Amino acid sequence: MSTNAIEISGLVKRFGSTVALDGLTMNVPTGQVHGFLGPNGAGKSTTIRVLLGLLRADAGTARLLGGDPWHDAASLHRRLAYVPGDVNLWPNLTGGEAIDVIGRARGGLDKAKRAMLIERFDLDPKKKGRAYSKGNRQKVALIAALASDVELLLLDEPTSGLDPLMEKVFSDIIVSERKENTTVLLSSHILSEVERLCDHVSIIREGKVVETGTLDQLRHLHRTRLSATIGDLSILSRLDGVHQLVTENGRTTFEADDDAMPPVLAALARAGATGVTATPPSLEELFLSHYDTRASEKALA
Amino acid sequence: MTGFGAAFHLAFRRSRMFYLWWVISLSAILPLTVTKYHDLVPAGQSGQLVLAQLSGNPTMRALLGPAFELGNAGGFTFWRVGTFTAAAVGMMAALGVIRATRAEEEEGRVELVRAGAVSPAAPLAAGVALGLIACLVLGLLSALMMLAGTSGVAGAFATGLGLALTGTMFVGVGAVWAQVFPSARTARVWSLGIVLGGLYLARAMVDAPASTPTLDAWRWAMPLDWAALARPYASERWWVFLLPLGLTVVLVGLAFWLESLRDVGAGLRAASSGAATASPSLSGAVGLSWRLSRVSVVGWTVGIIVTAVSMGALSTMVDSAFTGQPQILDMLRKLGGGTQVIRDAFFSAMLSIIATIVTIAGIMFLSRLRSEENDGHSEVMLSTSTTRWTYALSMLAPAVLLPVALLVATGASLPMMQAMQDGSAAVIGTITNASLVLAPGIVLVMGFAMLLVGWRPRWYGLAWVVIGWSIFVSWILALFNPPDWLLRLQPWGFLPKLPSDPMRWGALSLELVLGMGMIALGLIGYRRRDIAGR
Numbered sequence: 001m002s003t004n005a006i007e008i009s010g011l012v013k014r015f016g017s018t019v020a021l022d023g024l025t026m027n028v029p030t031g032q033v034h035g036f037l038g039p040n041g042a043g044k045s046t047t048i049r050v051l052l053g054l055l056r057a058d059a060g061t062a063r064l065l066g067g068d069p070w071h072d073a074a075s076l077h078r079r080l081a082y083v084p085g086d087v088n089l090w091p092n093l094t095g096g097e098a099i100d101v102i103g104r105a106r107g108g109l110d111k112a113k114r115a116m117l118i119e120r121f122d123l124d125p126k127k128k129g130r131a132y133s134k135g136n137r138q139k140v141a142l143i144a145a146l147a148s149d150v151e152l153l154l155l156d157e158p159t160s161g162l163d164p165l166m167e168k169v170f171s172d173i174i175v176s177e178r179k180e181n182t183t184v185l186l187s188s189h190i191l192s193e194v195e196r197l198c199d200h201v202s203i204i205r206e207g208k209v210v211e212t213g214t215l216d217q218l219r220h221l222h223r224t225r226l227s228a229t230i231g232d233l234s235i236l237s238r239l240d241g242v243h244q245l246v247t248e249n250g251r252t253t254f255e256a257d258d259d260a261m262p263p264v265l266a267a268l269a270r271a272g273a274t275g276v277t278a279t280p281p282s283l284e285e286l287f288l289s290h291y292d293t294r295a296s297e298k299a300l301a
Numbered sequence: 302m303t304g305f306g307a308a309f310h311l312a313f314r315r316s317r318m319f320y321l322w323w324v325i326s327l328s329a330i331l332p333l334t335v336t337k338y339h340d341l342v343p344a345g346q347s348g349q350l351v352l353a354q355l356s357g358n359p360t361m362r363a364l365l366g367p368a369f370e371l372g373n374a375g376g377f378t379f380w381r382v383g384t385f386t387a388a389a390v391g392m393m394a395a396l397g398v399i400r401a402t403r404a405e406e407e408e409g410r411v412e413l414v415r416a417g418a419v420s421p422a423a424p425l426a427a428g429v430a431l432g433l434i435a436c437l438v439l440g441l442l443s444a445l446m447m448l449a450g451t452s453g454v455a456g457a458f459a460t461g462l463g464l465a466l467t468g469t470m471f472v473g474v475g476a477v478w479a480q481v482f483p484s485a486r487t488a489r490v491w492s493l494g495i496v497l498g499g500l501y502l503a504r505a506m507v508d509a510p511a512s513t514p515t516l517d518a519w520r521w522a523m524p525l526d527w528a529a530l531a532r533p534y535a536s537e538r539w540w541v542f543l544l545p546l547g548l549t550v551v552l553v554g555l556a557f558w559l560e561s562l563r564d565v566g567a568g569l570r571a572a573s574s575g576a577a578t579a580s581p582s583l584s585g586a587v588g589l590s591w592r593l594s595r596v597s598v599v600g601w602t603v604g605i606i607v608t609a610v611s612m613g614a615l616s617t618m619v620d621s622a623f624t625g626q627p628q629i630l631d632m633l634r635k636l637g638g639g640t641q642v643i644r645d646a647f648f649s650a651m652l653s654i655i656a657t658i659v660t661i662a663g664i665m666f667l668s669r670l671r672s673e674e675n676d677g678h679s680e681v682m683l684s685t686s687t688t689r690w691t692y693a694l695s696m697l698a699p700a701v702l703l704p705v706a707l708l709v710a711t712g713a714s715l716p717m718m719q720a721m722q723d724g725s726a727a728v729i730g731t732i733t734n735a736s737l738v739l740a741p742g743i744v745l746v747m748g749f750a751m752l753l754v755g756w757r758p759r760w761y762g763l764a765w766v767v768i769g770w771s772i773f774v775s776w777i778l779a780l781f782n783p784p785d786w787l788l789r790l791q792p793w794g795f796l797p798k799l800p801s802d803p804m805r806w807g808a809l810s811l812e813l814v815l816g817m818g819m820i821a822l823g824l825i826g827y828r829r830r831d832i833a834g835r
Contacts, residue, residue: 045834052684054832074688082684086835088677090593091407091484093575093583100579101589105685126574130483130566141681154684 003066005030005152005183006051010060013046013207020046022207023060028185028200030151033178035198036187039291043207044187045085048154051185052082065152078107080152081145085160085187087137089129095140096125102144114147120169134161146173153177153184159193171196191283203290210290215283222281222289223255226264228273235267251275304419308427311414312401319400320435323393326769328439330386330777331378331460332446337780338374356380360647363509363615364654366526370535375451379460379533385776387467387528388501390439394432394468395475395492401428403479403488412565425476425560429553432472440465456534463528466545470524471497473552480559483568490597494604500525502608509615524548586687586695594666594696598703601662602710605655609711612651613718616644648715648732649798655711656739656793657771659704660746664764666700667750670827671758677835689828693754697820701747705740712736735799741812742792748819755826767792 006028013021021043028034038044049055051064053073062069067076089098096118103109118125121139132140138161145153159167167190174184174197188194194201195215202212211218223243230236230252237245241260246253256264268276342348349372355361356368366384370376402425405411411424444461451457474496478488504523507516520526524545531541563569583592670693673679682692712733720729750764771791779788789795795808 049680049832049834052680054680054683054834056829056831073683074686077684078686080684082681084677084680084834086677088835090589090678093579093592094577096577097575097579097583101583102681102685104579104584105586105589105682105687107686124574125577128572128575131572 003030004028004063005032005065006034006185007063008047008051008060009062011047011050011057011062012059013043013050013055014058020207021050021057021060024204024208025060026202026209026212028183030183031178031181032200033174033184033186033198035194035201036185036204037189037194037201037287037290038204042204044204045156046207047204048082048156048185048187051154052077079150080154081106081148081150082154083138083141083145083156083158085156087134087141089132089137089140091128091130093129094126095123095129095132095136098129098140099125099144099147102141103147106148106150109144109147110149113149114143117143117147117173120173121166135163135166138162139166142170146177151183153182153186155184156187157189158186159188159190167193191287195283203287205290218286219280220258222286223257224261224281225253225255225279226268226276227251227253228268228276230268230271230273232271235271236264239263239267302420302423302426304414304417304423305426305430307417308414308419308423309430312424312427312431315405316397316401316431320393320397320431323397324435324439324442327386327389327393327464328442328446330382330389331443331464332450333777334378334382334780335374335447335450337782338377340782341780342371342377352377357511359509359511359615360650363505363612364650366504366529367508367520369529369532373451373453373456373534375447375453375456375460375534378447378451379456379463379529381780382777383460383463383533384504384525384529387464388497388525390436390464390468391471391474391497391525392493393439394436394471395478395497396489397435398428398432398472398475399479399485399488399492401431402476403482404485406566407483407485409566415565422557422560425480425557428479429472429476429556432475433469436465436468436472439468451534453534455537459531459533459537459539462542463531463533466542466549467525467528469549470545470552473549473556476556477552477559480556480563481569483566483572490600494600498604498608502611505615506611586682586692589682590669590695590699593669594699597662597665598699601659601703602707605659605707605711606714609651609655609714610717613715616647616715616719617722644719645801648735649801651715652708652712652732652736652739653775653793653798656708656736656742657768657775659707659711660743660792661768662707663700663704663743663747664750664768666703667696667747667754667764668761670696670754671761674758674833675835679832680834683832689832690824693751693824693827697747697751697824700750701744701820704743704747708736708740708743709733731800738799738804738809739793739796741809741816742796744816744820745792745812746816748816748823751823752819752826753823755823756830 004027006026008027009025011021011024012019024043024047036044036047046055050057050062051069053069053076056070064076065079069076089095093101099114100109103114121143123136123139123143127136129137138158142158145155159170162170171193174186177184186194186198198215200212200214201218202209204210211221229250233245233247233252236242236254239260241257242264243255243257244253342352352371356371362368364385365380368380371380402411405424414424415421440461442461443464444457447457447460448454471492475488475492478491479485482488482491500523504525507519507523508526510516520530527541527544530538532538559569582588670679679692683689712735713729716728716732720726746764746767749767750761753761753764771793774788774791774794792812795805796812797803797805797808
């Protein structure tokens with residue numbers, strides 16, 4: 001149980017002069033649902049493709065389920081399933097046929113599970129690939145991946161194009177997969193989904209992991225936003241770790257570093273603050289602080 | 302038409318290199334041939350005699366079309382390469398219009414254009430207009446160059462007009478099939494494989510036998526003969542051009558009408574539904590490869606067998622009286638192989654042509670290994686327990702074996718009629734052997750193609766260049782009395798032409814080893830390189 005399903009260390013991948021992965025290091029313990037986040041072009045798909053043995057790393061090491069993703073590709077692939085970010089089906093195969101082709105190529109799929117998934121995702125498996133909408137193509141890929149019993153799921157933005165109802169179905173299925181100790185690497189931009197599903201999150205930017213931890217741990221690295229009605233601001237403004245102190249219409253708002261919280265709360269009590277609210281950083285703020293680097297996006301576009 | 306300008310500009314931007322190369326190479330063929338007229342046809346009586354007999358030869362008529370005036374450079378040139386070039390212009394036109402319309406639509410790009418302030422027919426109009434312009438430019442260039450090389454002004458323009466209008470008919474053909482089928486691949490197969498190939502074969506069957514009133518009447522039903530029937534350099538009949546012009550108008554009109562009936566991205570028929578589960582045979586890379594290619598395998602097989610049997614029927618007309626006419630034999634040698642027996646020369650010539658054609662099938666089949674990668678399908682299959690070896694071989698094996706099988710089948714069926722006529726089955730064995738001996742050429746080309754897929758997939762077009770080169774060498778370059786090594790510098794050039802040539806095991810095994818070596822190297826490359834995603 002304590003082993004890692006994915007171990008990546010110092011991974012480098014270049015495409016010509018572009019550096020897609022620049023010394024990426026991360027671990028995903030077995031049984032964890034690991035959120036993989038980062039702006040477009042940060043290297044998420046490249047990392048997954050290296051893990052699939054589709055791309056050869058230029059430097060660094062990657063281990064997957066105890067094997068080498070490049071050399072042991074075929075045998076490792078029996079134990080994992082992959083959903084690409086941009087699903088394109090064979091135009092003249094039906095969705096049902098595509099599910100079976102992919103499932104059989106992996107080494108077989110669970111027929112009952114396949115039927116259950118088709119039912120829950122409300123997919124018409126008789127339609128030809130070219131007739132599916134983006135969301136339905138995504139469902140085909142999801143069913144093909146989830147219908148096999150595997151140890152590891154590599155999901156690259158698996159819910160893009162799904163409607164909210166289907167996103168919910170997907171979440172429920174991942175929750176039940178987690179109970180069966182399946183490891184999941186979930187690349188996603190949908191923060192509520194990540195918040196609901198993931199035990200652990202890694203944020204990647206410019207080919208490097210810039211932050212990793214549980215959501216709680218990540219929150220601690222960031223400031224809490226407080227607001228209160230305070231008569232005397234002088235105690236508060238003297239404290240370290242208090243930022244952006246603003247009073248408007250008698251209401252004071254400010255941000256406090258996580259380790260400054262005890263003195264801040266004590267100060268608030270002493271100053272007789274009323275109507276105190278404290279909001280932990282929303283995931284959105286957390287991610288935006290990492291995403292919003294235009295220069296890096298330009299470099300990796 | 303709202304947005305036509307923008308759509309045309311886009312089509313031009315996307316297809317300019319495509320048309321540039323086609324127009325340059327095709328418009329040069331006739332003018333180049335003209336310059337060699339005096340070397341090919343000796344002056345005076347003997348030259349005329351050679352020409353008369355040459356144009357009376359059913360093989361030559363089948364391959365090249367009807368002859369009207371071989372006594373001048375222009376007329377001879379049009380007979381020698383005109384009909385063939387016109388058919389190639391048709392190929393350019395159909396491919397061009399499909400790539401600008403259906404292929405773009407299939408990739409979802411037409412949707413982007415149509416979402417703008419663009420009238421529904423604008424993308425089709427742009428593709429058609431571009432194709433028509435390319436054909437006319439090609440015709441004009443040919444006419445101007447012929448003007449420089451020959452004395453007849455009318456002949457030069459009739460030549461150019463013949464090429465251009467044969468092309469415009471196929472702008473129409475391509476445009477119509479592009480409306481009918483939702484897949485560009487299918488539209489190409491129907492335009493080239495069935496319509497163009499079928500019409501060339503039909504034309505060959507009508508043109509080959511000695512002229513009779515019935516056959517002469519039938520000839521008017523052969524669109525690929527119309528350019529020749531306008532008689533460039535042989536007292537031109539301008540009104541004949543009304544036929545291709547009329548057909549072009551009808552086909553283009555039909556295409557626009559069909560376009561107005563259908564939805565973006567769809568064909569004429571609503572997409573039918575299919576099986577909810579895959580049949581047991583649709584399993585693994587091999588099952589998938591077969592499923593994706595079975596229609597074209599059947600199509601190619603039927604097409605090649607029909608061609609072989611029809612061409613075999615012509616062989617019974619080949620008159621052995623030509624034996625002993627050195628000039629004619631020399632001419633035939635430049636098409637086929639060096640031989641004393643004209644019938645064998647015919648079989649040799651046919652086998653060489655078919656060997657090239659079936660290799661086209663191989664290159665098309667193997668191109669799937671690349672297109673599947675670009676479409677993101679390889680990524681999905683290779684993230685299952687399918688190994689890269691299995692995956693590559695599932696598409697490489699049919700790409701090598703099918704052409705070889707088709708070539709051998711051609712070898713067996715070409716002489717069928719001959720055998721029935723003179724009751725000797727031996728000829729079947731002989732010609733089958735002759736076809737087998739050409740198989741290493743296929744392996745060589747496919748090896749090169751696999752090498753490209755394995756190491757430089759973006760350069761796959763070079764495999765087509767090899768085919769283009771070998772067609773150029775045997776149809777055009779042969780006329781120029783080039784040094785022997787240059788004439789042989791193509792995949793089938795060094796292989797012995799049985800039964801007239803002695804067996805050369807050396808060349809045969811060398812090509813086989815080279816081909817297999819490149820296949821192995823290509824497979825190694827494919828295993829080592831990055832697989833692109835979508």
